[in-house]
Amino acid sequence: xxxxxxxxxxxxxxxxxxxxxxxxxxxxxxxxxxxxxxxxxxxxxxxxxxxxxxxxxxxxxxxxxxxxxxxxxxxxxxxxxxxxxxxxxxxxxxxxxxxxxxxxxxxxxxxxxxxxxxxxxxxxxxxxxxxxxxxxxxxxxxxxxxxxxxxxxxxxxxxxxxxxxxxxxxxxxxxxxxxxxxxxxxxxxxxxxxxxxxxxxxxxxxxxxxxxxxxxxxxxxxxxxxxxxxxxxxxxxxxxxxxxxxxxxxxxxxxxxxxxxxxxxxxxxxxxxxxxxxxxxxxxxxxxxxxxxx
Numbered sequence: 001x002x003x004x005x006x007x008x009x010x011x012x013x014x015x016x017x018x019x020x021x022x023x024x025x026x027x028x029x030x031x032x033x034x035x036x037x038x039x040x041x042x043x044x045x046x047x048x049x050x051x052x053x054x055x056x057x058x059x060x061x062x063x064x065x066x067x068x069x070x071x072x073x074x075x076x077x078x079x080x081x082x083x084x085x086x087x088x089x090x091x092x093x094x095x096x097x098x099x100x101x102x103x104x105x106x107x108x109x110x111x112x113x114x115x116x117x118x119x120x121x122x123x124x125x126x127x128x129x130x131x132x133x134x135x136x137x138x139x140x141x142x143x144x145x146x147x148x149x150x151x152x153x154x155x156x157x158x159x160x161x162x163x164x165x166x167x168x169x170x171x172x173x174x175x176x177x178x179x180x181x182x183x184x185x186x187x188x189x190x191x192x193x194x195x196x197x198x199x200x201x202x203x204x205x206x207x208x209x210x211x212x213x214x215x216x217x218x219x220x221x222x223x224x225x226x227x228x229x230x231x232x233x234x235x236x237x238x239x240x241x242x243x244x245x246x247x248x249x250x251x252x253x254x255x256x257x258x259x260x261x262x263x264x265x266x267x268x269x270x271x272x273x274x275x276x277x278x279x280x281x282x283x284x285x286x287x288x289x290x291x292x293x294x
Contacts, residue, residue: 046083050084050085054087058112061112064120070130074134086127088141090179095117096117096175099151099174100114102163102174148175150173152172152173155171155172156229156230157233166187170284204280205276207278207287217246217271218291225288227285228284229284230282230284231283235286243275247272250267
């Protein structure tokens with residue numbers, strides 16, 4: 001099974017480290033009264049494997065059976081793994097509702113995921129029983145944000161109509177925990193009390209494209225296209241003219257990426273491309289360039 005082989009390749013380099021006895025720092029007592037004190041010892045090292053099981057089910061290319069899970073646990077035990085953390089995804093009440101017929105994304109394995117879910121019944125239960133048979137500790141971990149993961153079908157698309165389960169900004173979610181599907185009133189909602197009145201009916205009159213620094217750009221007016229849609233599907237190119245300006249300004253605030261790394265510091269010079277003189281009333285606006293490379 002590919003899963004077992006991959007696990008072995010990833011964990012093999014760690015085995016040698018796990019075999020080594022951790023060194024305990026020794027310190028001479030500072031006084032006679034310290035001679036009887038209990039020595040501090042480093043906690044024993046435990047090699048642990050993490051299993052985010054839907055990824056395995058999506059990418060395995062086949063239906064995962066209890067025999068596969070048992071084989072994986074045996075392999076982990078042979079690699080001297082002592083603890084397994086297994087992701088919880090609706091196990092025990094039917095598992096996640098998934099778009100079985102969807103195969104157009106980069107994973108394309110939803111039919112395998114669904115077959116695996118039906119084969120195992122309760123993947124977490126199967127994993128715990130298999131792990132215990134091989135002397136492994138098995139712990140479930142839970143990611144609340146993946147009870148309604150960002151698998152989004154664009155609003156207006158055929159997939160949204162046939163496989164969309166709950167509304168989301170720009171479309172409908174297609175992969176949900178049954179509890180979330182049955183209790184949408186418990187979902188976290190966006191704040192709306194601090195939004196300007198009539199924001200949903202606002203007309204787009206200008207668009208500012210801001211680089212992280214002031215380095216030159218090859219983008220000019222001739223390279224840009226504007227597209228609009230009333231839903232989020234089948235955008236039409238907007239045949240509108242606009243005024244284009246390329247300027248350098250000071251960044252009004254610090255900007256970080258999703259990992260917290262600073263991309264632009266407040267006050268740093270940044271290049272700004274401004275498209276003005278617009279009158280776009282559509283709910284969705286898209287900007288593209290005609291460059292063939294990335």
